Amino acid sequence: MIPSIRQPRAVRLAYNAYVALFFVYLALPLAVVSVFAFNDSQFPSLPWEGFTWAWFFGDARPVIGVFHERPILRAIGTSAFVGLCVSLLSVAVGTCNAFLFNRHRFRLRGLLYVLMLLPLVIPGIVLGISILVFSSTLANGVEDGMGWDIEALRPGLVLVVLGQFSFITTIATLVISARLRKFDESLEEAALNLGAGRLTAVRTVTLPFLAPAMIGAFVVAFLMSFENFNTTLMLVGSDAPLTITMFDRLKEGSTPVLNAVSLLLMIGSSLLALGMIAFQKKS
Incomplete structure (x- = not known):
């Protein structure tokens, strides 16, 4: 209307x-x-x-x-820990991705961008099963070939963090990229002309401009991680986050x-x- x-x-x-x-x-x-x-x-x-x-x-x-309720409080702490790890990783990688796709032109750039977006359209449970099958196959291969049992490749918090990170980092990339497109690159050039190095110019000029988007991406990533269920269900070990604990309670x-x-x-x-x-x- x-x-x-x-x-x-x-x-x-x-x-x-x-x-x-x-x-x-x-x-x-x-x-x-x-x-x-x-x-x-x-x-x-x-x-x-x-x-x-x-x-x-x-x-x-x-x-x-x-x-x-100690099990609930423990699950909240586990979810907060996972959310913090996923958020930090997502913002760090998302910031690098934003610079990569906005500042550089290279072959297969479009294909790489589509691959980055792909986890958003894959059902979470399918993503979780895929990661579980891949990590279990890799862990079994390493154990059979070298005799090493890599616990990080077994269901647990490490896999939960990696599973959530695989699609949440895409959201962080899109949020930070939208802010970076509004940045006037002549400000960086002015810093370079005044004697600053490339990294110094990015750290003192560009990153402060991106700070609101980075904080926003962090909060969004944390909330998405905290409430995620489908992917987490396939990858969780003995330390269950809150969504899995609540699901188990509902079954009882x-x-x-x-x-x-x-x-x-x-x-x-x-x-x-x-x-x-x-x-x-x-x-």
Whole structure:
């Protein structure tokens, strides 16, 4: 709908109703999950038994809250560690990729760019299975040929980090590349004319300009890593991230503690996103 063109009242009402229903459709499941995190019941469903904070702070069975549930806290720590590793790797490689594709012209550049984008269109579970099969085949070959058992090639946190990194780095590359295209290269040339070396010019002129995009890419990569399930499921070992732990809990039967965890994740993700937006507006 074009705001400058006057529309019949019925069309405007239908459009507003559509927008309202769309946002209700998006927000209603999240609202339901949030509400039942405070339900004084063993089950996250109706009827409403009363308001309670026990699913957050309870410390006695049968009601153990999130902040006293050691497996959940351990899984959150594991997810945070994986997310930090994936984010750092993705931003570092994404920055190099941005310079590569924006500053250099070489043969097969287009093919390499398409290959970089390919993980985005491959289903996560297929990507996870492919990485698992490749790493297991390589590990078995090394063990049979040399007698070395390389634990990093077996299911575990290393493979989880590499599996998530394989597609999240593409997102980081696109975010940083979009910022780099706006950079005026004459500023680097001015630094070079004043006696700075190439690396010094990039470090003191270009990277500060890219800082908002790099921080944004870091936050996006962290959030994507933290909530990833499909790829992680295929590569996880004994140290399960939060999404896998919650999935295992659901197989045993859902309790409001999972609703409480989900509410905390929504609040944390929203705060990170709002902080990133505020930082980029100031930059």
